[in-house]
Amino acid sequence: MNYNPVIDLGRIIYKGAEATLYKGKWFDKEILVKHRIPKKYRIEELDKKLRRTRTIIEGKMLISIKKCNVPVPQVFEVDLNNNWIIMKYIKGQKLKDLIGKIDKSKRKWYFEQIGKYIAFMHKNDFIHGDLTTSNIIITKNKKIFFVDFGLSTKSTKTEDKSVDLHLIKRVLLSTHGQYFEECFESLINGYKLEYGSQSDEIIDRIETIEARGRYIEKNKRKN
Amino acid sequence: MKLKRKICLGIECTAHTFGVSILDFDGNVLSIVNDTYIPETGGLHPREVREHHLECFDKTIIMAITQANLSIKDINLIAFSQGPGLGPVLRVGALIVRFLSQKLKIPLVGVNHCIGHIEIGRLKCGVKDPLTLYVSGGNTIISAFESERYQIFGETLDIAVGNFIDSFARDAGLQHPGGPKIEKLAQKSKKYIPLPYVVKGMDLSFTGLYTAAKNLFKSKDYNRKYNLSDIAYSLQETAFAMLTEVTERALAHTNKTEVLLTGGVAANKRLQEMIAYISNEHNAKYKVVPLKYAGDNGAMIGWTGILKYKEVGADDIEDTMINPKWRMDNVEIPWRS
Ligand SMILES: Nc1ncnc2c1ncn2[C@@H]1O[C@H](COP(=O)(O)OP(=O)(O)OP(=O)(O)O)[C@@H](O)[C@H]1O
Ligand SMILES: Nc1ncnc2c1ncn2[C@@H]1O[C@H](COP(=O)(O)OP(=O)(O)OP(=O)(O)O)[C@@H](O)[C@H]1O
Ligand SMILES: [Mg+2]
Numbered sequence: 001m002n003y004n005p006v007i008d009l010g011r012i013i014y015k016g017a018e019a020t021l022y023k024g025k026w027f028d029k030e031i032l033v034k035h036r037i038p039k040k041y042r043i044e045e046l047d048k049k050l051r052r053t054r055t056i057i058e059g060k061m062l063i064s065i066k067k068c069n070v071p072v073p074q075v076f077e078v079d080l081n082n083n084w085i086i087m088k089y090i091k092g093q094k095l096k097d098l099i100g101k102i103d104k105s106k107r108k109w110y111f112e113q114i115g116k117y118i119a120f121m122h123k124n125d126f127i128h129g130d131l132t133t134s135n136i137i138i139t140k141n142k143k144i145f146f147v148d149f150g151l152s153t154k155s156t157k158t159e160d161k162s163v164d165l166h167l168i169k170r171v172l173l174s175t176h177g178q179y180f181e182e183c184f185e186s187l188i189n190g191y192k193l194e195y196g197s198q199s200d201e202i203i204d205r206i207e208t209i210e211a212r213g214r215y216i217e218k219n220k221r222k223n
Numbered sequence: 224m225k226l227k228r229k230i231c232l233g234i235e236c237t238a239h240t241f242g243v244s245i246l247d248f249d250g251n252v253l254s255i256v257n258d259t260y261i262p263e264t265g266g267l268h269p270r271e272v273r274e275h276h277l278e279c280f281d282k283t284i285i286m287a288i289t290q291a292n293l294s295i296k297d298i299n300l301i302a303f304s305q306g307p308g309l310g311p312v313l314r315v316g317a318l319i320v321r322f323l324s325q326k327l328k329i330p331l332v333g334v335n336h337c338i339g340h341i342e343i344g345r346l347k348c349g350v351k352d353p354l355t356l357y358v359s360g361g362n363t364i365i366s367a368f369e370s371e372r373y374q375i376f377g378e379t380l381d382i383a384v385g386n387f388i389d390s391f392a393r394d395a396g397l398q399h400p401g402g403p404k405i406e407k408l409a410q411k412s413k414k415y416i417p418l419p420y421v422v423k424g425m426d427l428s429f430t431g432l433y434t435a436a437k438n439l440f441k442s443k444d445y446n447r448k449y450n451l452s453d454i455a456y457s458l459q460e461t462a463f464a465m466l467t468e469v470t471e472r473a474l475a476h477t478n479k480t481e482v483l484l485t486g487g488v489a490a491n492k493r494l495q496e497m498i499a500y501i502s503n504e505h506n507a508k509y510k511v512v513p514l515k516y517a518g519d520n521g522a523m524i525g526w527t528g529i530l531k532y533k534e535v536g537a538d539d540i541e542d543t544m545i546n547p548k549w550r551m552d553n554v555e556i557p558w559r560s
Contacts, residue, residue, distance in 0.1 A: 015505065017472035041500040042464040045415050130424040134476055151423065163380065167424040173552070174374035175476070212381060 007086070009033060018054060018150050023089055030089040031076065034058070036150075037083075051083045054150040059085055061126065061149040068124045070117050071145045090145045096133035099176055099183075107179060108186040113144055115190025118168075122161045122202070123195060127153045131168040133175060162205035165191070169206065230293065231300040231532075232284070232329075233525020236316025237308025237336045238361060241276040243283045244521030245291035245298075248529050250346050252522045253291035255515060258283045261399060269311040276315050287521070298329055300537075302528020305333030306546030308361075313545040321543060330537030334527040336519075337362060337551040338373055340512075342530060343523035344483045348510035354479040356470050356498060359486035359518075360385035360400070363466070365425060365473045366551065371560050373551045376473040377425025384462055385488045387429040391436050391458065395451060405455045406491050412456035416449055420461055425469045425476070432461060459493055467497040474505050485512040487519070530558040 010024035013032075022033040036051040038044075059078035062085075066072050073087040095114075099107065114136060121128060128135075129151030137145040153160065168187065172180045192199050228247045235242035244255040260275040262268070288295055303320040306313055317333075324331040341355050354376075357364045363384045365377035382390075385402060392401020416439060419431040436458045439445065474482065482502040484495060495511050502509035516522060534557040 014475070016475050017468050039468075041467050041497040043415055043460050046417075046420070046460060046464055049417070050420065130472075132424065132476065163423055163426075167426065170375070170426075171424075174369060174376050177370040177372070177374070209380065 007031070007033070018051075019084075026076065026086065029076075030091070032073065032087050032089040033084055034087065035082070035084040052080060055080060055083045055085060057152060058149045061152045062087065065121060065126055065146075065149070068120055068126070070120050071143055072149070073145065073147060090137045090139065090147070092137045092139035092143075092145070094134050095136040095138055096175065098138050099133060099179060104182060108182055110138065110144065111183045111186035112190035112193075115187035115192075116194040117144065117146065118164065118187070119191045119194035119199065122164070125154050125156050127155050127160045127164050129153060129164070131164055132171045133168075158202050158205055159209075161202045162209055165202065166206050166209050229299045230291075230297050231302055231525045231529050232287070232298045232323075233521040233523070233528060234284075234301065234303045234316060234320055235336070235339070235519050235521045235524045236276060236312060236319070237304045237306070238312060238519065239272060240519040241279055241283055241316075242519055242521040242524070243287040244525050245287050245293060246522055246525045246529070248299075248533070250526060250529070252525075253293070254287045254289075255520055255522050256283050256287040256290065257518075257520060269309045272309065273311045273315050276312060280315075280319050295327065298327070300528060300532055301329050301331045302334055302525050302532075303331070303543075304336045304339065304524050305543065306549035307336060308547060310545070310547045313547055317543060317545050321540065325540075330532065331540075331543060332528040332532050332538050333543050334524055334531060335549055335551055335554045336524070337364065337366075338554055338556070339523035339527045340485050340517075341366065341373060341483070342527040343516045343520075344485045344510070344512040346526055347516050348483060348512060350481040350483055350508065350510050352479065353481035353483035353510070354470070354474050354477055354507075355483045355485060356466065356489075357486045358384050358466065358484075358488035358494070360389060362486060363427065363429075364551070365470055367473070367477050367479055368556070368559060369477070371556060372554065373556065375550075375552050376477065377427070377469045380423065380426050380428045381430045382433070384427075384429060384466065385486070387433050387462065388458070388488070391433060391440075391454075394437055395440055395454075400487070402488060402491065405459065406493070408452045408455035409459045409493065412450075412452040414449060414453040414456065415460060416453060416457040418457055418461045420465060422465050422469055425473050427465050427469055429462065432458065459491075463491070463494045463497050466494065467501055470498060471501040471505070474501065474507060479507065481508045481510070483510050483512065485517045487517065489517045490514055534558045 008025040009022045013023045014021040019034045019036045024031050062072050062075045075087050077086040135148040172183050233244045240257050240259045242257045245253045258279040260272050301320050301324050340357050354367045361383050363379040366373050389401040397404045418435050421428040439454050484498050499509045
């Protein structure tokens with residue numbers, strides 16, 4: 001591999017479904033390299049296309065979303081030959097790891113802020129596409145960062161915004177069941193506060209989405 | 224004197240398959256008999272399935288008991304699929320087991336069908352705490368055990384992957400079930416035609432893919448630029464890559480160290496290969512549930528019933544109401560707490 005010689009790749013911090021992530025150094029900056037390595041389980045044609053389009057999307061989105069005041073890591077370099085993005089390393093804790101270590105009022109505060117930020121994105125028609133508690137990082141001075149925009153899209157559709165909320169709702173249910181009520185309620189509060197009355201339709205749609213893929217559909221099966 | 228082993232009669236009755244199994248309380252499966260309704264044409268009609276099951280249930284139960292070299296008197300427990308599934312079909316199942324239970328004075332327990340798929344996999348594949356990809360005609364679910372429940376981490380936002388493949392196959396004139404036929408056709412091609420690839424976090428959507436595949440079949444280029452094998456190949460490569468991506472995402476998110484593949488679609492060799500690959504990448508143990516336990520069957524219901532009965536005893540009759548929309552993440556799992 002022909003990594004840029006001034007980058008010290010450091011060590012692997014995560015092996016995800018899309019990329020391998022390294023925490024390294026670039027001159028004296030702490031950086032994160034998100035390298036979309038080939039996924040050999042899928043055919044090359046599909047693999048190349050997915051890695052390339054997602055690298056492009058993520059690079060663009062990180063830049064545009066920063067402009068609407070949602071904290072995301074600063075991008076230093078998007079390299080489409082190698083399918084990697086070099087960005088600022090955010091020092092902090094994943095929300096996933098932090099959630100159980102703070103008290104209820106703090107949790108509620110964070111989730112209200114998160115709801116506001118999601119509304120910021122949605123008002124500007126940015127759909128995150130993979131909202132989870134792993135993809136939100138909290139820094140020491142309580143700043144909330146969003147990462148992982150490879151699956152993000154631009155869309156004006158209520159449906160797409162609802163799906164985004166459904167994703168974070170389900171992660172809260174599956175991974176943080178004991179805090180679900182307080183966290184999701186606060187998130188929705190923040191979302192409504194920021195988005196205004198237009199958010200009602202989006203929020204109402206969540207339940208419809210949830211009902212859809214489920215077993216009731218079986219009697220509508222075709223075969 | 225040797226202690227008499229205890230025996231369970233497990234009955235699966237949620238959809239096409241009326242499945243019966245006899246097993247002992249240690250999990251040895253003594254017999255497994257299925258009678259599956261195959262529609263001649265068109266859609267699945269719950270009432271026709273119900274008629275089919277009503278027609279075959281007594282023969283199927285007798286055959287399972289006979290194959291196990293037992294008599295009905297040897298049975299200590301009846302377990303049945305209480306949901307989710309087709310209302311009319313679940314209802315006949317419940318009717319049959321309630322009758323047997325009361326007439327023969329055998330305790331009865333109801334179990335969740337989806338959890339049955341996971342529990343039989345845990346039993347037969349020697350895995351303890353897997354991330355499960357459950358793919359069938361009615362379900363596409365990524366689940367793992369977390370805070371005392373089988374939680375759902377990802378699922379389809381519209382149709383199940385098996386249903387998608389079967390529907391396309393039917394449109395292309397292949398007989399139900401289409402899954403195995405599409406797999407055979409796909410093996411004859413290496414020509415990939417791009418199709419919509421839709422994942423949202425750990426969720427997936429197959430309707431766009433279905434429409435696109437159908438359009439390829441209807442296009443004037445069909446049998447000129449590409450053939451049915453090429454479509455079969457392309458739709459499998461796309462759908463299975465999607466499934467594998469979300470499974471890997473869930474694996475990284477949950478940090479589980481075992482992966483279990485189950486449901487009817489788990490029979491597919493290409494899907495097996497892909498899931499095995501990512502499991503290996505994450506140093507997780509990979510297991511696919513053997514065919515006879517992966518599709519709908521009575522043993523998965525029987526075994527889950529045994530687990531529940533050992534922990535909390537039998538259900539009262541009024542607790543055996545069917546539940547067509549029963550979600551697996553609503554079920555308490557006392558045997559793992
Ligand atoms: N700039 C960053 N600074 C610090 N940590 C980061 C940064 N970007 C990502 N991470 C951490 O690494 C993890 C994986 O990153 P990311 O989600 O972008 O990878 P991925 O391969 O797309 O993951 P997935 O499996 O969800 O597709 C994130 O959950 C986050 O906790
Ligand atoms: N080799 C294969 N490749 C792909 N799909 C397959 C293969 N073999 C079977 N299938 C599919 O498996 C499905 C049947 O699964 P199963 O026996 O679990 O019944 P089901 O009623 O769909 O299950 P459930 O009630 O759990 O949803 C069908 O969609 C069928 O096409
Ligand atoms: Mg990602």
